[in-house]
Structure formats: structure tokens, C-alpha cells
Amino acid sequence: MNTSYFNAIAGAFLAVVFVVMTVSIASDAIFHTREPVQEGFEIEVAEGGGEAGGQEDAGPFQIATLMAGASVDDGANVFKKCQSCHTVEDGGANKVGPNLWHVLGRPVASAADFAYSPALVEYAAGGETHWLYQNLSEFLDNPKRYISGTKMSFAGLKKPEDRANVIAYLRTLSPDPLPLPTPEPEAADAETTPEATEASATPEAASDAGAAADTSGSTEMTPAETTEEKAEESKTLDEAAAEGTDAVTTDVDALEEEAAEPTATETESSN
Numbered sequence: 236m237n238t239s240y241f242n243a244i245a246g247a248f249l250a251v252v253f254v255v256m257t258v259s260i261a262s263d264a265i266f267h268t269r270e271p272v273q274e275g276f277e278i279e280v281a282e283g284g285g286e287a288g289g290q291e292d293a294g295p296f297q298i299a300t301l302m303a304g305a306s307v308d309d310g311a312n313v314f315k316k317c318q319s320c321h322t323v324e325d326g327g328a329n330k331v332g333p334n335l336w337h338v339l340g341r342p343v344a345s346a347a348d349f350a351y352s353p354a355l356v357e358y359a360a361g362g363e364t365h366w367l368y369q370n371l372s373e374f375l376d377n378p379k380r381y382i383s384g385t386k387m388s389f390a391g392l393k394k395p396e397d398r399a400n401v402i403a404y405l406r407t408l409s410p411d412p413l414p415l416p417t418p419e420p421e422a423a424d425a426e427t428t429p430e431a432t433e434a435s436a437t438p439e440a441a442s443d444a445g446a447a448a449d450t451s452g453s454t455e456m457t458p459a460e461t462t463e464e465k466a467e468e469s470k471t472l473d474e475a476a477a478e479g480t481d482a483v484t485t486d487v488d489a490l491e492e493e494a495a496e497p498t499a500t501e502t503e504s505s506n
């Protein structure tokens with residue numbers, strides 16, 4: 236009697252353990268399926284990855300988004316990869332590649348006394364095509380893919396940051412540096428808002444205030460919250476917008492000029 240009572244208790248206990256374990260395993264399974272769902276939901280992460288190197292999927296990387304934050308010093312460093320073939324001084328010699336003084340903004344294939352490949356000469360369209368931010372970035376990303384037949388034997392600068400920095404460096408090697416580019420339409424809109432104009436009064440605060448103005452529609456960030464830390468920790472659309480606004484607010488004159496001749500990609504340029 237006693238024993239069977241004990242057995243019944245033990246059986247009930249085991250049944251409960253069984254049920255608990257089953258539930259726990261089942262809920263584990265549920266939680267395991269939920270975690271990836273949350274990761275996938277983090278648009279910010281996906282956005283950052285796309286910005287860093289996913290340009291294959293979303294068309295060519297828009298280098299304008301990085302130019303405002305590009306570093307001339309880092310660019311000089313990146314240029315060490317180019318030095319074996321290129322000089323940059325005014326009147327510098329052609330080596331394996333042409334002299335690159337004032338290359339940003341100048342017509343393609345226009346260095347004196349350099350025997351360009353037929354492919355680059357064709358791309359130059361008789362002096363119509365100029366080296367501007369976007370086409371130079373795409374060329375440097377992968378020269379032979381961008382201009383098939385070019386004799387520039389260089390694998391390319393895969394990192395958009397490297398391209399932005401070296402272009403920023405080349406930009407300074409000119410008697411008349413090209414104005415910084417306008418990143419994107421949203422930024423151009425921001426230019427016309429009073430907030431953006433006010434923000435431009437203080438360059439430091441400009442990007443923060445600009446970011447706040449841009450994000451106010453979607454999130455509730457205050458300028459104080461929009462710290463650099465925050466921007467770095469999550470590369471969001473807002474950041475891109477902030478960078479855009481930065482470019483806008485740091486060089487309003489340049490912008491106005493560019494507004495007159497919008498994206499001046501291949502035909503027009505302000506030499």
C-alpha cells in the first residue's frame with residue numbers, strides 16, 4: 236500500500252518533470268527561433284553592412300556620402316599604393332601612369348605627353364568626360380572593371396573609406412579644388428529648411444542639429460542624444476543623412492554652385 240502510494244507519487248512527480256522539460260525544450264525552440272528574427276529585424280545593422288561594402292547589390296557606392304568626413308592625411312597614406320606609378324606635383328613627370336596634379340576636375344586622359352590606352356581615350360570622349368567624385372571612386376574601386384581595357388594595372392581600393400580619403404587628398408593637389416559633392420536629395424532638401432541654415436552657424440553643432448532635424452520625423456532623439464558615440468555605434472540612415480547635412484552645412488557655397496549644375500557626372504564640370 237505504502238509502496239504503491241509512493242510509486243504513484245513518484246510517477247506523478249516524473250510526469251511533472253517530463254511535462255516541465257517538454258515545455259522548457261519547446262519554449263527553448265521558440266526562443267531560438269525568435270532570436271534570429273530579432274537580428275534580422277535590426278535594419279541598422281543591415282544598413283551598416285551595406286554601407287561598408289554591399290555596393291554590388293545596391294548599385295555603385297555613392298562616394299559623396301563619405302567625402303565630408305574624409306581625411307586628407309589618411310588619403311596621403313593610401314596614395315603610397317599609387318606612388319610607384321604616379322607623381323602628383325604640378326609639372327611632375329609621367330611614370331608608368333600619368334601625372335595626377337589637379338586630376339580631380341580635369342578632363343579624363345589629359346596629362347601632357349602620356350600615351351593613354353585607347354579605352355581611356357574613348358572614355359574621355361574628346362575631353363567631355365571629367366574626373367569627378369563618383370566616376371573617380373568607381374574607377375579606383377576596380378579600374379579594369381570600370382574601364383575595360385585600361386592599362387592601369389591596379390587591383391583597386393575596395394574600401395569606400397580608402398577611396399574617399401585618397402580622393403580628398405587628390406582634391407587638395409589642385410590650384411582650384413573642386414567643391415565637395417552633394418550627397419543625396421534628402422540633404423539638398425535639408426538645406427532649404429531653416430533648421431539647417433541655423434545649424435550652419437556653428438559647424439560643430441551643425442551635424443548634431445542636422446541629425447536631430449532629420450531624425451525628428453522618425454525617432455525622438457534630441458541634439459544632446461545624437462552624440463558621435465551614438466552615431467558610430469549604429470550606422471543608420473540617419474547617420475548618412477547627418478553626414479549629408481554635414482557636407483551641406485560645411486560648404487554652403489559649394490552646394491549652391493553644385494545646385495546650379497546638379498550631379499555633373501560625366502559631361503559638365505567646374506574645372
Ligand code: HEC
Binds near residue numbers: 320338351371375
Ligand atoms: C601599376 C601602376 C599604377 C598604379 C599602382 C596606379 N596607377 Fe593609376 N594609372 C596607371 C596607368 C598606366 C594609367 C593610364 C591608364 C590608361 O591609359 O588606360 C593610370 C591612370 C590613372 C588615372 C586617370 C588619369 C587621367 O589622366 O585620366 C587616375 C585618376 C589614376 N590612375 C589614379 C590612381 C590612383 C589614385 C592610384 C592609387 C590608388 C593609382 N592610380 C594606382 C598606372 C597605375
